[in-house]
Amino acid sequence: MTMIARLFDRVSAAISRMTVAAAAAMAAMMIVSLCLEVFFRYGLRRSLPWSEELALLLFTWVVLLFGSVGVREGFHVRVSLVVDYLPEALRMGLARLILVVIALFGLLMASAGWEMVTLNWDQVSPATRYPLPLLYAAVPVTGMFVAFHGLALAIQPRASKLGGQDSLE
Numbered sequence: 001m002t003m004i005a006r007l008f009d010r011v012s013a014a015i016s017r018m019t020v021a022a023a024a025a026m027a028a029m030m031i032v033s034l035c036l037e038v039f040f041r042y043g044l045r046r047s048l049p050w051s052e053e054l055a056l057l058l059f060t061w062v063v064l065l066f067g068s069v070g071v072r073e074g075f076h077v078r079v080s081l082v083v084d085y086l087p088e089a090l091r092m093g094l095a096r097l098i099l100v101v102i103a104l105f106g107l108l109m110a111s112a113g114w115e116m117v118t119l120n121w122d123q124v125s126p127a128t129r130y131p132l133p134l135l136y137a138a139v140p141v142t143g144m145f146v147a148f149h150g151l152a153l154a155i156q157p158r159a160s161k162l163g164g165q166d167s168l169e
Helices: 002-043 051-073 090-121 138-154
Strands: 159-162 165-168
Touching: 002 138, 051 138, 051 165, 090 138, 138 159
Parallel strands: none
Antiparallel strands: 159 165
């Protein structure tokens, strides 16, 4: 493995580990928020004005962040009926091409997401009044992670099994 490919792989793995930790913490906070809402609404007959908005914010970040981890770990759904019958060299070439397209999609996602953040820069949520760019920032952050993971996988020199799927090491 070349030095650059190894460096990209290590950085990608570190980003993935930090992403999983952050998303897991956010998922736990989301569950606590929703449980508090249920307890207050049905147990105390008083709704919390902030719990649903907090849960939506956290849910958005969790889903998008774990989606970026899916690029790194190769656990996204894929149909490989035709690909499985290709010779090894063609399969690996196609896998690299797909990873480059995924990286480009991540860059497009980051660019469009940043535009969404800037267009809503002065907007706030209705109940809690948190800045809506905090919600929309999940898109460009995830886009950058997707782009980096896709590129890091695409430049790996050898094929291997990653996440139970044929991918690049």
